[in-house]
Each structure stands twice: as C-alpha cells, then as structure tokens.
Amino acid sequence: MKAIKFEKPWDVACVGMEKPVPGPGQALIKVKTAGICGSDIGAFRGTNGLVSYPRVIGHELAGVIESVPEDNPKGLKVGDHVIVDPYLYCGHCYPCSIGRTNCCTDLHVLGVHVDGGMAEYFCHPADMLVKMPENMDWILAAMAEPLTISLHGVHRGGLKAGEYCAIYGAGPIGLLAGLVAEAYGAHAILIDIVQERLDFAKELGIEYIVNSGREDPVSVVSEITGGNMAQLVMECTGANACIRGSLDLVSNAGRITFTGWPKKETSLPTDVFTRKEIDIRGARTSAGEFEEAIELITSGRVDVRKILTKTISLEEAPETIIDIEKNPGSYMKVVVEMP
Ligand SMILES: [Zn+2]
Numbered sequence: 001m002k003a004i005k006f007e008k009p010w011d012v013a014c015v016g017m018e019k020p021v022p023g024p025g026q027a028l029i030k031v032k033t034a035g036i037c038g039s040d041i042g043a044f045r046g047t048n049g050l051v052s053y054p055r056v057i058g059h060e061l062a063g064v065i066e067s068v069p070e071d072n073p074k075g076l077k078v079g080d081h082v083i084v085d086p087y088l089y090c091g092h093c094y095p096c097s098i099g100r101t102n103c104c105t106d107l108h109v110l111g112v113h114v115d116g117g118m119a120e121y122f123c124h125p126a127d128m129l130v131k132m133p134e135n136m137d138w139i140l141a142a143m144a145e146p147l148t149i150s151l152h153g154v155h156r157g158g159l160k161a162g163e164y165c166a167i168y169g170a171g172p173i174g175l176l177a178g179l180v181a182e183a184y185g186a187h188a189i190l191i192d193i194v195q196e197r198l199d200f201a202k203e204l205g206i207e208y209i210v211n212s213g214r215e216d217p218v219s220v221v222s223e224i225t226g227g228n229m230a231q232l233v234m235e236c237t238g239a240n241a242c243i244r245g246s247l248d249l250v251s252n253a254g255r256i257t258f259t260g261w262p263k264k265e266t267s268l269p270t271d272v273f274t275r276k277e278i279d280i281r282g283a284r285t286s287a288g289e290f291e292e293a294i295e296l297i298t299s300g301r302v303d304v305r306k307i308l309t310k311t312i313s314l315e316e317a318p319e320t321i322i323d324i325e326k327n328p329g330s331y332m333k334v335v336v337e338m339p
C-alpha cells in the first residue's frame with residue numbers, strides 16, 4: 001500500500017509499505033479521507049519537538065472497517081463508517097483515571113509519537129473508533145478531529161450563551177472555535193494579522209473581526225463589550241505576544257484557554273491573574289468530543305465545508321505539503337481523498 005512518510009524534516013514522500021496487520025483489539029480500516037493539519041507542517045519543518053522520525057503522518061482520519069474483533073466494546077462491524085480518535089492513552093495514570101485521557105502522562109498521538117494513517121490502510125484500537133452516520137460526507141468526516149480541538153478549548157473555557165469570546169488566530173482551529181462560539185449563542189471576536197483570513201471569517205458568520213496589525217485589540221474588544229472585556233479568551237496561535245495579550249483582553253472573573261503551542265517561554269505579569277481573578281486553563285487535543293463534533297457537522301450548525309481549501313489524491317500529498325509550507329496563507333484545510 002501507499003503512505004505519506006516524513007523520513008526526516010524537509011523530506012516527504014509517498015512510499016510503498018506493507019499493508020498493516022491488526023494486533024489484538026485492533027480494527028483494520030480502509031482509509032477514505034485524511035486531513036492535512038498545521039501540526040503536520042510543523043513536523044515537516046522539524047519545529048514540532050514532540051515528533052520523532054521517520055514518521056507516517058495523518059491523524060484526521062475517516063474510513064471503512066475491513067476487519068474488527070467480534071467482541072469489540074462498541075459493537076462495531078465490518079463495513080461500518082468510522083472516524084479515528086487519534087490520541088492513544090494508557091488508561092491507568094492519574095489523568096486517565098479521572099477521564100482526562102487527552103493529557104495522559106504516556107499520550108501517543110498518531111503521526112507524532114507513533115505512525116499515523118495517511119495511507120491506504122490503517123490499524124487502530126477498535127475502542128478508539130467513533131461510528132459516524134452512514135450518509136455523512138467522507139470529506140467532512142476528516143474535519144471532525146480539528147473541530148474536536150476547537151470544541152475542547154470552548155469546553156475547557158466553559159463558554160456560555162451571551163458571553164463574548166475573543167480568539168487569537170484565524171487559522172482552522174481559531175476559526176472553528178469562533179463558529180462553535182456562534183453556534184453556542186456567544187459572540188465571537190476573531191483576532192489575526194492576516195486581513196484575508198479575517199474577511200473570510202466574517203463571510204462565514206464570525207460576528208467581529210480585529211486586525212491586530214492595524215488596530216489595538218484591547219480598545220476594540222473594550223468597545224465591543226461595553227468595557228467589560230471578553231469572558232473567555234482562546235489563544236489558538238502559540239505566539240508569545242498573543243499569550244501575553246490574552247491577559248489584557250479577558251474580563252475580571254474571566255477565563256483564558258491556551259491551545260496554541262508556543263516555541264519559547266512567555267513572561268506573564270501574575271499580578272493580573274490575582275487582580276482580575278482569572279482562570280487560566282490549558283487545552284490539549286480533545287477527550288470524548290467526537291460525538292458532539294459529528295452532531296455539529298451533520299446538523300449543519302458548524303459548516304466545516306466552508307474551510308475546505310481543496311481535496312487531493314494521496315500521490316499529490318507530498319507536493320501539497322511542500323506548497324503549504326511555502327504559502328501557508330493560501331490554505332485552510334486540505335483533505336486527501338482515497339478511491
Ligand atoms: Zn490536527
């Protein structure tokens with residue numbers, strides 16, 4: 001079979017591999033769609049410190065079950081359409097014991113710590129597959145995983161209807177977070193420095209956009225919120241200036257979630273935590289959020305198709321990854337479609 005492999009940073013190819021054989025408890029999946037993620041571009045550049053090489057990428061996956069153990073816990077059957085939950089956890093550490101499996105102390109993420117599924121076939125624990133509706137579009141199914149990341153940030157931030165939610169970063173995760181916020185009845189304020197991304201977000205129904213290269217987000221957010229500032233600030237860039245800036249945008253008694261991965265440490269004035277009495281929470285991957293993502297997509301409450309830039313074949317993936325690395329502003333979501 002064919003698979004997309006990073007031999008080392010800056011070295012991507014569509015390679016021939018043995019079709020995988022499922023181990024105990026695993027299902028064999030014929031992959032139908034696989035999304036390309038910003039984190040894959042980080043892995044290509046060698047700037048994602050968690051990735052080891054060589055590595056088959058791909059963690060945004062949907063496909064058809066070709067074989068599955070008969071006694072699998074979810075009662076999945078051959079022919080079922082499934083989405084892959086790509087965060088493998090140990091099940092017995094402290095965070096796992098309280099259901100916070102996404103921050104397992106021995107977390108293995110597909111395409112990062114272990115080989116992913118941007119390939120014709122893939123084996124995965126049957127209990128880590130989420131059944132999707134038979135009539136759900138394969139391309140949209142590959143976008144459920146990035147939606148769970150945004151959803152997790154929104155859940156960690158406890159966003160409620162009527163609140164203001166300021167979001168740093170108009171890439172796929174920030175934009176989807178904004179669409180979730182709107183679907184929850186909150187008011188999204190999306191902040192970025194790329195005007196094209198902001199204009200696009202506005203077209204998709206994001207209520208407020210702020211170009212922080214041209215105007216001061218603090219005064220704009222203050223004006224929008226009548227001086228209260230945002231009850232929730234979501235940081236989806238990992239840029240040190242945005243992490244620092246979240247403290248200025250959050251309301252007193254507000255919440256901040258950090259989803260972006262900074263490359264360097266950020267210095268923060270901790271007196272602001274106390275003075276405003278804010279809750280600062282990390283938000284990493286997702287846990288138990290695939291069902292809601294599928295519901296939001298299939299009901300049309302979050303129209304993920306709007307962020308699809310294009311679909312490509314598996315063979316086109318290497319050249320596309322190279323081009324996304326060069327021109328990241330020209331792409332939102334690209335999905336590999338298999339016959
Ligand atoms: Zn991803």
Ligand SMILES: [Zn+2]
Nearest residue numbers: 090093096104
């Ligand atoms: Zn664990």
